[in-house]
Amino acid sequence: MPRSDNRLPLILDAAARLFREKGYAATSMRDIAAAVDMLPGSLYYHFTAKEDLLVAVYEEGVRLITEKVRAAVARHAEPWTRLEAAAVAHLEALLKTGDYALVVIRVLPQDVPKAAARLVKLRDGYDRLFSELVAELPLPPETDRQSLRLLLLGALNWSQHWFRENGRNSPRSIARSFLKLLREAQKP
Amino acid sequence: MPRSDNRLPLILDAAARLFREKGYAATSMRDIAAAVDMLPGSLYYHFTAKEDLLVAVYEEGVRLITEKVRAAVARHAEPWTRLEAAAVAHLEALLKTGDYALVVIRVLPQDVPKAAARLVKLRDGYDRLFSELVAELPLPPETDRQSLRLLLLGALNWSQHWFRENGRNSPRSIARSFLKLLREAQKP
DNA sequence: CTATAAAGCAAACAGTCGTTTGTTCTTCTT
């Protein structure tokens, strides 16, 4: 049975922050240990390898985004509104919730060969959520739904590279203007 | 004056390939040296530091994409057609030309603190090209041109993560279907 | 209050990292 002073959550937080800031390879176990005021070797009481630490962060990241998006979608009924709610939630999870979610889209599975399969599986599970939302949309039969999904999700994920919070810009406003651009294409 | 057996181009090729495959931090100078059958220290005759090697690859990558896109755009006059040509050229440069171009969008400036400023400058120069193309478009006055650019360019850049060449999919067909989705939104 | 298991310390392991230095080979110029 775990103790109440268990610092595993702190380790995960620090790892998520550092993996997001510097990437997986450039973050050392000593960096993470120092961030939680521990000795490097002590981390191995909680994780048997650096990759497992990444997988743990990844799992939590996917869990957080999925949860937020599911909750947001559930509040609406109209297909386009549901997709917009999902886009907003996705972007807010990425740009506001912070470290865990960003690690998921910033650290590439191929950078961690031994854990790649597990990471891809986690990502794919999440992708299916958006596939379902796009499938609901009332679209002209010639519209390519897969392209629509990839266009939206790609643009949302890429926003990490240029987004800076300020008065005019917010994750919500960006997601909305993206959706507006896509939505009007499919009206009669 | 350089000698005719100068192997600097080979070094750049190998570095580009490895940086693309494994990322900057996970690629060692020894990896690169081994790929061109050299000793690690010999690389320092051509580059004073690992970061400079990355910057050199980056410069070549930006040069290649810019060249391809400029040439493609110049072949057309109608604004939407010009943007489509740019999107196709951009995606082909990324997914077909290969290593150099992909390094530019795969290696983040923030992962190389000492060279970050130089890398960002190179990227921004390229971005302006797309800004100009979007500015040419005949759009309803309420359309957000910046969002349109970010939506398109983000989706194109993200495609590196899911694209696999096959009979039905090609860089050209993807760029075209993305543009079709955007274009129809802006028609009367 | 004591036994038990959780959590972390302390110190080291073998290997890898980017880089430097002095020397040697090889192409090119004249």
Place this chain on the structure above:
DNA sequence: AAGAAGAACAAACGACTGTTTGCTTTATAG
């Protein structure tokens, strides 16, 4: 043919890497 400069070798530097081992502290269950 001889000298100069280009290019790479050979070997090492100290710092840093992920990880292991044995021992100690500390909270909690009985």
